[in-house]
Amino acid sequence: MTPNSLARRLIDRFQHGLPLCAEPYQAMAQALGCCEAQVLDCLQHLQVAGTLSRVGPVFEHTRAGASTLAALAVPEDRLHQVAARVSQYPEVNHNYAREHRYNLWFVLTGPNRAHLDNILQELEHDTGLMPLDLPMLTAYRIDLGFALETTP
Amino acid sequence: MSACTSPSESLWQAPPRLDETPLALRLVELTQAGLPLLEDPWAWLAEQLGLSVESTLDLLKRLQAEGAIRRIAAVPNHYRLGYRHNGMTVWDVADADISRLGALLGAQPFVSHCYRRPRRPGWRYNLFAMVHGRSREEIDRYREHLRYLLGDACTAEDMLVSSRILKKTGLRLSPVGAKLARETGASVL
Numbered sequence: 001m002t003p004n005s006l007a008r009r010l011i012d013r014f015q016h017g018l019p020l021c022a023e024p025y026q027a028m029a030q031a032l033g034c035c036e037a038q039v040l041d042c043l044q045h046l047q048v049a050g051t052l053s054r055v056g057p058v059f060e061h062t063r064a065g066a067s068t069l070a071a072l073a074v075p076e077d078r079l080h081q082v083a084a085r086v087s088q089y090p091e092v093n094h095n096y097a098r099e100h101r102y103n104l105w106f107v108l109t110g111p112n113r114a115h116l117d118n119i120l121q122e123l124e125h126d127t128g129l130m131p132l133d134l135p136m137l138t139a140y141r142i143d144l145g146f147a148l149e150t151t152p
Numbered sequence: 153m154s155a156c157t158s159p160s161e162s163l164w165q166a167p168p169r170l171d172e173t174p175l176a177l178r179l180v181e182l183t184q185a186g187l188p189l190l191e192d193p194w195a196w197l198a199e200q201l202g203l204s205v206e207s208t209l210d211l212l213k214r215l216q217a218e219g220a221i222r223r224i225a226a227v228p229n230h231y232r233l234g235y236r237h238n239g240m241t242v243w244d245v246a247d248a249d250i251s252r253l254g255a256l257l258g259a260q261p262f263v264s265h266c267y268r269r270p271r272r273p274g275w276r277y278n279l280f281a282m283v284h285g286r287s288r289e290e291i292d293r294y295r296e297h298l299r300y301l302l303g304d305a306c307t308a309e310d311m312l313v314s315s316r317i318l319k320k321t322g323l324r325l326s327p328v329g330a331k332l333a334r335e336t337g338a339s340v341l
Contacts (some may be wrong), residue, residue: 011233014226020209023192031179035190043226044189053229054186055193057179057212058222060333064170064180069269069280087319094318098240098312102275104317105240111171132275138251140266141258141281 007042066116067109068135071102082127091119101130162181168218235284239291243275256301257281262294264335276308
């Protein structure tokens with residue numbers, strides 16, 4: 001077994017859930033047919049390489065504080081500057097440039113809705129741009145991982 | 153694969169929150185940036201929380217059963233796995249049909265997130281579905297398929313592709329969490 005195939009099988013098998021028992025990596029090693037040290041090595045390597053963003057709980061963000069998806073229509077020559085202004089908030093955890101009149105999209109999270117309103121007002125005041133504020137109303141699907149082995 | 157959180161209105165009650173008990177809040181702060189790679193991460197977590205390992209595992213299982221934890225897992229960075237193209241497809245569908253149509257789009261295997269969001273002046277789209285693929289052609293095909301599924305029910309649509317990821321981190325609740333959270337820099341929502 002090559003390390004790469006172990007990494008792939010590990011991600012495919014455990015991206016949806018880890019064993020919730022004492023010494024989970026031992027249990028994972030048994031399932032993968034290797035030893036615990038190889039599992040820990042592999043996880044460490046994947047984290048350093050950035051292939052895994054983390055090992056641990058994924059929290060439901062709607063159950064903690066408040067969040068919204070916001071967008072700004074930024075003139076192209078100001079995009080870099082406005083994006084940097086937006087990203088400097090610790091409350092911004094995703095910030096994407098997208099090809100559209102609304103070309104800057106970011107997720108704001110904070111302890112409550114008033115906190116988000118303050119940031120949106122601050123951004124509007126500082127940039128002169130009116131943010132689009134699109135909080136989630138209903139979730140029909142939330143990402144629980146990809147089926148790597150079956151995806152072409 | 154998917155978590156459906158659209159309870160019928162008559163049965164609806166506020167789901168348990170993570171920020172209302174100090175213990176759950178502490179758990180979020182300790183683990184939102186990932187567990188340390190130790191042979192027994194749950195024993196480490198139990199010690200930090202001042203609980204037994206058994207109570208810690210019970211807490212995690214309960215929060216997961218209540219939906220406050222989506223999963224406890226090895227969380228891949230899809231961008232690094234080759235899924236470098238993502239499109240935010242947005243659709244204008246009748247409000248009366250959105251529950252059915254949202255569930256329909258959300259059930260497609262290539263859709264990672266599917267949400268209803270409000271319309272705004274100058275923004276008519278009320279249904280959002282994120283699609284991911286390894287090429288632009290692949291996500292264009294996914295968009296076509298969603299368009300086919302919606303048919304006449306959709307009166308306007310668009311797909312916003314990402315040209316650059318400027319920032320991406322996990323959930324951060326507090327200054328403690330902000331310090332713990334690592335910026336991954338390159339990943340796909």
